[in-house]
Amino acid sequence: MAERIRIFVTQPVADSAIERLRPVAEVDVNPDSSCILPKDQLCAAVRAHDILFALLHDKVDAEVLNANPELKAVASMAGGDHVDVAAATALKIPVTVTPPAAVTESTADLLFGIMLALARRIVEGDQLVRAGVFPGSQSNHLVGAQVSGKVLGLVGGKGQIGQAVARRAGGFGMRVLYTGPHRLPEADEVRLGMTYVTLDQLLAESDFVSLHPRLIPETVHLIGERELNLMKRSAFLINTSRGPVVDEKALVTALSEKRIAGAALDVYENEPAVETGLLPLANLVLTPHLGSAVMEVREVLANAVVDNIKALIEGRRPPDCVNPEVFAG
Numbered sequence: 001m002a003e004r005i006r007i008f009v010t011q012p013v014a015d016s017a018i019e020r021l022r023p024v025a026e027v028d029v030n031p032d033s034s035c036i037l038p039k040d041q042l043c044a045a046v047r048a049h050d051i052l053f054a055l056l057h058d059k060v061d062a063e064v065l066n067a068n069p070e071l072k073a074v075a076s077m078a079g080g081d082h083v084d085v086a087a088a089t090a091l092k093i094p095v096t097v098t099p100p101a102a103v104t105e106s107t108a109d110l111l112f113g114i115m116l117a118l119a120r121r122i123v124e125g126d127q128l129v130r131a132g133v134f135p136g137s138q139s140n141h142l143v144g145a146q147v148s149g150k151v152l153g154l155v156g157g158k159g160q161i162g163q164a165v166a167r168r169a170g171g172f173g174m175r176v177l178y179t180g181p182h183r184l185p186e187a188d189e190v191r192l193g194m195t196y197v198t199l200d201q202l203l204a205e206s207d208f209v210s211l212h213p214r215l216i217p218e219t220v221h222l223i224g225e226r227e228l229n230l231m232k233r234s235a236f237l238i239n240t241s242r243g244p245v246v247d248e249k250a251l252v253t254a255l256s257e258k259r260i261a262g263a264a265l266d267v268y269e270n271e272p273a274v275e276t277g278l279l280p281l282a283n284l285v286l287t288p289h290l291g292s293a294v295m296e297v298r299e300v301l302a303n304a305v306v307d308n309i310k311a312l313i314e315g316r317r318p319p320d321c322v323n324p325e326v327f328a329g
Helices: 017-021 040-048 061-068 085-090 100-119 122-130 159-171 187-192 200-206 225-230 250-256 295-313
Strands: 005-007 023-029 051-054 073-078 151-155 174-179 193-197 209-212 237-239 264-265 283-285
Touching: 017 023, 017 295, 040 061, 051 295, 073 174, 073 295, 100 122, 100 159, 100 209, 100 237, 100 264, 100 283, 100 295, 151 159, 159 174, 159 187, 174 200, 187 193, 200 225, 225 250, 237 283, 250 264
Parallel strands: 005 023, 005 051, 051 073, 151 174, 151 209, 174 193, 209 237, 237 264, 264 283
Antiparallel strands: none
């Protein structure tokens, strides 16, 4: 009898996905969901298994891949930008990803959540109540900023998440600006209430600047000292896209010197490390990359990974392979 494929899952995922894998493979799951697996442990797991079921926070670089050059696949539960696809391709290791549309609505929900928390100082209020402080229902102690009727600027807002945010903004009576390398069709702009402007105009006019660009070399530090200085002093920055889009050291300076009113971040430049200068700042809301952290979404994502793994095990081309050239010849 042929040996069963051995799969390693770096953190717990939806039970329904694991149940689909167990009949076709030996499955080992790291049971600790509270922290990212250290690289030495990830390498050890890769050496002992045939397929790596990896999450977005797992940095699958050349060192990890070379721990087992005979690895049959890296199946990512994300878009794959945490995997060194070039190194995997050189080793003839297929890399599969999950469809980005699955996280659209949950990320847009989170964005509005942290934007409201930031503008209305909800986190600070929670901390005060827990500390036994109650300034009074009409005290100015925690006075914040209104969201309804304000201007929301979407940087890279043409994509699915940007459009989902624009739909929500309509419910708040917000004026929505957007920018990016390409425009939406005019009919979509009208339907979504979105106005195309230059980046500089968006930064100068928006009360809330929300970031949505793809992470490519041209968008690293897209928002730096110059861009932050173009924003209103009363404006807020929100990033739920990718951390390196923002120059965090420049952001620390802008927040410390009150050049902008505040920021909300769900992603970080050197994730999971967070720029230490951000941590003491009160005009900042920080969440640990929760965009897809909805059980229904995580179940869809995990089962999409299983679809790819089962295709590989059954000798079929996986539906979401980003380096299909590894199958040539």
